[in-house]
Amino acid sequence: MIPACQLNHADGCSRCPDTLVVTSFSHATRAEDLATMGRDAADLLVIGGGVTGAGIARDAAMRGLRTALIDKGDFGSGTSGRSSRLVHGGLRYLELGDWRLVFEASRERRTLLRIAPHLVWPRSFIFPVHAGARVPRWRLAAGLWLYDLLAAFRNVRAHRMLSKRRLRQAEPGLRDQGLRGGARYFDAQCDDSRLALANARDARRHGALVANYVRVDRFALSDGQVRGVHVTDTLGGATMSLRALSVVNATGPWSDGLRAQLGAAPALRRTKGAHVAVPRARLGNREAITITSPIDGRVMFLVPWGDLTYIGTTDTDTDDAPDEVGASADDVVYLLRSANAYYPDARLGPGDVRATWAGIRSLVGTSGAMGPSQVSREHRIVEDQGGLISVLGGKLTTYRSMAAETVDLVVRRLRAMDGRGEPPRASTDRDPLPGGEVSELDLLCHDLEREGVGQETAWHLVRSYGTEATAVVRLARTDPALGTPLAQGHPAIQAEVVHAIRREMAMTLGDLLIRRTHVFHEAERHGVPEALALVELAAVELGWSAARKAQELADYVRAAEQNLAFRSELASS
Ligand SMILES: Cc1cc2nc3c(=O)[nH]c(=O)nc-3n(C[C@H](O)[C@H](O)[C@H](O)COP(=O)(O)OP(=O)(O)OC[C@H]3O[C@@H](n4cnc5c(N)ncnc54)[C@H](O)[C@@H]3O)c2cc1C
Secondary structure, eight states, rough: OOOOOOSHHHHOOSSSGGGGGOOOOOOHHHHHHHHHHHOOEEEEEEEOOOOHHHHHHHHHHHHHOOEEEEOOOOTTGGGGGGGGGGGOOOOHHHHHHHHHHHHHHHHHHHHHHHOOOEEEEEEEEEEEEEETSSSSHHHHHHHHHHHHHHHTTSSSSSSSSEOOOHHHHTTTSSSOOOOOEEEEEEEEEEHHHHHHHHHHHHHHTTOOOESSSEEEEEEEETTTEEEEEEEEETTTOOEEEEEEEEEEOOOOHHHHHHHTTOOOOOOEEEEEEEEEEEEHHHHHOEEEEEEEEETTTOOOEEEEEEEEEEEEOOOOOOOOOOTTOOOOOHHHHHHHHHHHHSSSTTTGGGOOOOOOEEEEEEEOOOOSSSSSSOOOOOEEEEEOOOGEEEEEESSTTTHHHHHHHHHHHHHHHHHHHHOOOOOOOTTTTTTTTTTOOOOHHHHHHHHHTTTTTTTTHHHHHHHHHHHGHHHHHOOOOGGGGGGSSSSTTOOOOOHHHHHHHHOOOOOOOHIIIISOHHHHHHGGGGGGHHHHHHHHHHHHHHHHOOHHHOOOOOOOOHHHHHTTTTTHHHOOO
């Protein structure tokens, strides 16, 4: 029998659908919050709505600080929506001797699996070993034992070494020649941009003021101290000033740019990481595969994502502007050649790539003496002139603990400033993120299927929204058209557009199709053929003019063209 509701609070859950309340988080709340930000000084203003900034805002709001969070684009539109989507201890970091980071990341992996089971889920990895491999079998065995040890033997499951026969049974498509066996170990995979969004939404639920598409142009100084920022609403064009007792710069690869305004020297080395997504059937991998690239020996991953597998990542020093970064022809060739070496029958070529994404890592330290992959992924929190606090480097996996450490510093500063008492610590490691109240996703899925939702769509909805999937289905019941697919061959439904606008602050067509539903990276032709109809649906909700609709479509089509621009680069080379 399906158990009764596991929750005991007013918001309800999918097991008590009649009481489910998904709070509004929309263009309307954005306008309200911006007006309040312009009027009232905050204790803390966070610049950057990636996973770091959104996590800081959630933590601070939970501690009762008057908090404001802004991003010049959408939540998760920076690095946090362009990662390898792994919440992992970081097996690779063992080679760097970064045991402290592995320990912390393993603990955070456990926490995130618990507080956001819909957005962070266990993933098994096969690590094959071939003759002459850079990582021989004995070293892999020792490393994986240490990996489990640093997770206090509380990883999803303990690793197992595999004989050649077992490994071939698990992954029949892997190159047979020279195969010596390998191992299966466990980590977690996540929906990176929705994780950032979930933190931003929860920050508001705890009282933070939150707005996307608000860019910081410069700092407002008083007696040499940063006491606010001058911003532009990048959708409406209005400018305004926001006041705050403390300001945190959580702008990832953009951080040094803001710090430079205060005269701070650069602190970051930036490297590009690119991914390609190909139909999984072309490779035939059943699990995630960890490989060492035959080109340069770097550790890389082939990771299942629905009916796709994404291959990543590269790690090359870059001067590319974070706003412009994309996968180049060289990146794509490197990734495909590396994958083909392990799956020779796949013979992947540029035409197999459905989509690409690339982001910029912010690595602490500017020295180029070490190879990019040798630089630690540790973070650093620095206080610059004027009291600006910047969070540099780090990993998506450890965002929550980085956020807690940052807010500790903010609290110390505020206490020194006005003598206020110590606020209670935030329970960010215990309270579920929105939609994460129930961990039995298969039960949520069954509920939806019983209501007539197809299996694939039910799973997609539960994965994206957790307990809030019911709210999406309820929307679809108000209008049969909303129950129809967003894009051909993709499990998302049109109701998600309305949900994303009313409850997830989607402001552009890109927000809807790139980060809320992932149609852009998953559907054939990036869902461009369907975008024409979807823009009409979004326009009704957001009151777009004809000119705005045309602009949204043009922006989306351009993004789709740029996404596969490597093909013309290859053709002309
Ligand atoms: C290719 C790649 C793969 C990765 N894979 C993993 C992985 O699998 N697992 C893992 O744990 N980590 C991974 N990482 C690291 C992880 O993605 C980052 O540590 C994390 O996403 C950084 O988040 P952030 O919020 O600090 O930065 P970002 O996500 O970049 O957010 C910064 C935000 O600041 C905003 N901003 C910038 N300037 C301004 C301004 N002037 N005004 C207002 N807003 C502004 C931007 O719009 C942006 O949204 C990967 C990184 C890369 C590049």
